[in-house]
Amino acid sequence: xxxxxxxxxxxxxxxxxxxxxxxxxxxxxxxxxxxxxxxxxxxxxxxxxxxxxxxxxxxxxxxxxxxxxxxxxxxxxxxxxxxxxxxxxxxxxxxxxxxxxxxxxxxxxxxxxxxxxxxxxxxxxxxxxxxxxxxxxxxxxxxxxxxxxxxxxxxxxxxxxxxxxxxxxxxxxxxxxxxxxxxxxxxxxxxxxxxxxxxxxxxxxxxxxxxxxxxxxxxxxxxxxxxxxxxxxxxxxxxxxxxxxxxxxxxxxxxxxxxxxxxxxxxxxxxxxxxxxxxxxxxxxxxxxxxxxxxxxxxxxxxxxxxxxxxxxxxxxxxxxxxxxxxxxxxxxxxxxxxxxxxxxxxxxxxxxxxxxxxxxxxxxxxxxxxxxxxxxxxxxxxxxxxxxxxxxxxxxxxxxxxxxxxxxxxxxxxxxxxxxxxxxxxxxxxxxxxxxxxxxxxxxxxxxxxxxxxxxxxxxxxxxxxxxxxxxxxxxxxxxxxxxxxxxxxxxxxxxxxxxxxxxxxxxxxxxxxxxxxxxxxxxxxxxxxxxxxxxxxxxxxxxxxxxxxxxxxxxxxxxxxxxxxxxxxxxxxx
Numbered sequence: 275x276x277x278x279x280x281x282x283x284x285x286x287x288x289x290x291x292x293x294x295x296x297x298x299x300x301x302x303x304x305x306x307x308x309x310x311x312x313x314x315x316x317x318x319x320x321x322x323x324x325x326x327x328x329x330x331x332x333x334x335x336x337x338x339x340x341x342x343x344x345x346x347x348x349x350x351x352x353x354x355x356x357x358x359x360x361x362x363x364x365x366x367x368x369x370x371x372x373x374x375x376x377x378x379x380x381x382x383x384x385x386x387x388x389x390x391x392x393x394x395x396x397x398x399x400x401x402x403x404x405x406x407x408x409x410x411x412x413x414x415x416x417x418x419x420x421x422x423x424x425x426x427x428x429x430x431x432x433x434x435x436x437x438x439x440x441x442x443x444x445x446x447x448x449x450x451x452x453x454x455x456x457x458x459x460x461x462x463x464x465x466x467x468x469x470x471x472x473x474x475x476x477x478x479x480x481x482x483x484x485x486x487x488x489x490x491x492x493x494x495x496x497x498x499x500x501x502x503x504x505x506x507x508x509x510x511x512x513x514x515x516x517x518x519x520x521x522x523x524x525x526x527x528x529x530x531x532x533x534x535x536x537x538x539x540x541x542x543x544x545x546x547x548x549x550x551x552x553x554x555x556x557x558x559x560x561x562x563x564x565x566x567x568x569x570x571x572x573x574x575x576x577x578x579x580x581x582x583x584x585x586x587x588x589x590x591x592x593x594x595x596x597x598x599x600x601x602x603x604x605x606x607x608x609x610x611x612x613x614x615x616x617x618x619x620x621x622x623x624x625x626x627x628x629x630x631x632x633x634x635x636x637x638x639x640x641x642x643x644x645x646x647x648x649x650x651x652x653x654x655x656x657x658x659x660x661x662x663x664x665x666x667x668x669x670x671x672x673x674x675x676x677x678x679x680x681x682x683x684x685x686x687x688x689x690x691x692x693x694x695x696x697x698x699x700x701x702x703x704x705x706x707x708x709x710x711x712x713x714x715x716x717x718x719x720x721x722x723x724x725x726x727x728x729x730x731x732x733x734x735x736x737x738x739x740x741x742x743x744x745x746x747x748x749x750x751x752x753x754x755x756x757x758x759x760x761x762x763x764x765x766x767x768x769x770x771x772x773x774x775x776x777x778x779x780x781x782x783x784x785x786x787x788x789x790x791x792x793x794x795x796x797x798x799x800x801x802x803x804x805x806x807x808x809x810x811x812x813x814x815x816x817x818x819x820x821x822x823x824x825x826x827x828x829x830x831x832x833x834x835x836x837x838x839x840x841x842x843x844x845x846x847x848x849x850x
Contacts, residue, residue, distance in 0.1 A: 278293050280338070283335065295789070339369065416700075423645060439695075442634050764846055
């Protein structure tokens, strides 16, 4: 969840640090107090598009920083850390940072490591899901409906989707190779000549595995021959010769052996002493043998230097070492064979593509069948959520159509279909809010208030599948009132059971449901205007809800209503 947010020199905010808790936190306040500015700050912190307009007047830069805590060690964000080589805290603490200069430049960091804005956005989208009235319009985009259905269905059919992806990626790669070989005959001929030259050059060199390493080691030995010979000789002479190491040790061993015959306790020590003597004697023999085998060969050194120069020329062209050059030679040998047998290779590739197409079609058909089953489950779940939001007469359907292909594409029931990254399906959500009316695309039938409720129904269903730690609602409850407002409040709270929820609202019903209530105020003086955040006490909450109800001064009726709302909210939470 988002544990702490620090904002400096951001629009009308001079310096502000807000601590957040889990559960449902509501932000209320007068229009223009800065509630949405705080959400804007979070959006920019998680990779949103920045602008110099966000930098406070007269300041050089705006600085945003957020501390997130992750309890789940298997959270998807850790894959991003591994992907980009960024270190992370084993305790699950993640810090996002963004600085926006008055000149329009952005500096982004994740756990102190500099990253691009695109990478920051990847991390941000994994942590926070922001929904505003504008964002609600994404529900109307039918291109997103397939991914939403798959998101809902992934706990049932994730393996099936992965199976299709593996086959499709093989098919895609095979088509690229086939098209390249088929459409570029002249380039293929030129490529073949180049590869033959390269292979001939490598073959004539007659390289052996690890040859460069072994030659450098041998060269090092020859270059340092004199030093090595002197050192080994000195080591040998320190052991062998009159009054040298072994002589003294031999005398010591004899003396200790005599002493042990008089004192039994010295037997083990004498034996150990003798063993050390024999070990050093063996070492001296090995040193003598090593010296006997040593010979200085200046001609061999010249041969090595010449061979290494030859290898270095090949390294500049074909790899960083001999082993890589040998591997490259094997690769181009295969490619040469393919190019020399172009027609046969094309036919083999075409056969492979046909086989992969059939496999992909089978997987896509199974994926389609699972989506149809998943769509039925989704319809039932969404309808149940809509009933809770007093949209019981609303009809919701999921339309799954097969994308038509062109001649030559794989055929299903005698008709060509187009295979894409997600199979051959295209999905669209349809709705009818009035009895007797046929279902139509969402943008054709839903009003603003209805879209807010539909979005909440979707969010309730998809929140646990998305894996985000925090969900933010920015005035998505606009345009509703009465029992619908209460239903929205209850739905937002149920979402907060599994994810931290931050909610800007003007509805007292939603504010009453909060676990934590923050009041956003704009303070104006002759010198400056700034935003202040205040954590409300229980009594202050009652007064704020009363003001939200009347919009003017407090009355006994509004205060009583506020207390009743808070009491009802507490009773609802107990039942969850």
